[in-house]
Amino acid sequence: MLPDVRGLADSPATGAAMDALTKGPTQQGAPAGTVPGRVTIGWGRRDLVTVPRQAARAMELFPDAVLHWFERCGHFPQWDAPHEATRLILDSTD
Template structure:
């Protein structure tokens, strides 16, 4: 997806602390402190009111930046933080063990993701059509689960931390678009209405035949949504 966006925009892909090659935070890991780190990155690199795109936990952080008053456009894809107690308990009981399993089976991942049955078994929770996903994409994404030492701390922060606070009407400095997969099994579509209640000035975009990651299931539509929602205003 990044190459397609980079043909039209300058793209900066940020590793969160504890992800990719970025060291973990030295202190508390929470949505707030991870968002603080992104704010510091923006300030250190003099990026000003750069437009922000995030997915899942990154989408939650993008919305938090918008709530804090960031002046760039925001695209948040299937954000966390809008769940009930039962929903977050289900998230903890299903997503965390799934990721732990993927970490344990890293040596056999190439063989598993090379066939449609294996991709379906591994990613049915995250994708509306896992068997159709590209083998190399799946392998790269699942490898990232093993190479991100801060992942479980971040998941714990999502599960144990507070829900996402909202931005009352008239307080956002720039447009906010929230994208949601109609077949999301991680943050179910019913949560989208709660997101709009807390961000009443946001625009909701539905992705049909799409799970938790629109850039997996609907890459072309995701790119177009980002391009339409960002850039000069």
Template sequence: MTGEVSIARLTDSVADFIREQGLEGVSTVGQSMGGRIVLELARRGVGGDTVALDPGGFWNRRELFVFGATLRPSIALVRALRGRLPALLGSSVGRTLLLAQLSARPWALSEETVLPDVRGLADSPATGAALNALTKGPKQQGAPAGTVPGRVTIGWGRRDLVTVPRQAARAAELFPDAVLHWFGRCGHFPQWDAPAEATQLILDSTD
């Protein structure tokens, strides 16, 4: 994709890929921004079953301000520490200091689990543009009952500090066909904090 980054254009790109590859009716799964994109696909009638984990786009004005004001410095810090990430993430203390905003139990994670994702945030040239798309673009629109192409499941971490748990009620209201699943001791990354539960939810919620 070239040009301005926006949720609408990112979703267009995924929808085009699904169509070009002959994957109509494919199940879609996403987390955070990816969760928002797969919900937007479902709203448009693209794909089949949908699983969105801790999706963005359901905040109020204050929550959106806090999201941008806290996540931007965190990303800047990760970029500044790029060369030291393996050492920092190799210790429980380093993981706790760096990942407390993203995980409910960062000290319990392994370096192998978190390093690829954190490096991706540090290295991607589009991280800033993607954050702008989330914070400066419109909120996620909903889909009236009976209009989505398959089952919709929304998973949310009860200790999510990025897309805070009270946003789940707004998501459920905007997507009345959705089933809401709560991850107990889990932050913004269910695939980190509850990998077996997240995997089982995806398998049980898609064809």
């Protein structure tokens, strides 16, 4: 995992991505009944980037979404729990 994180730090796109995340427009969400498909939000209980208490705001912005908690994961469930993350994606997109 450390090589992946170092790769992100060295990437020429990282600065622009961070600016977009921190200085870009606020997520508008989708009022109830307006999403044409399913929305699943996966959140790590040990996330230190988007801390777990922020999940409540995500659910307010996307009231039709299903929230899935990754119990023993940080910000990258695809690294921390790859089988669970894969299963969630497959189950959410069938």
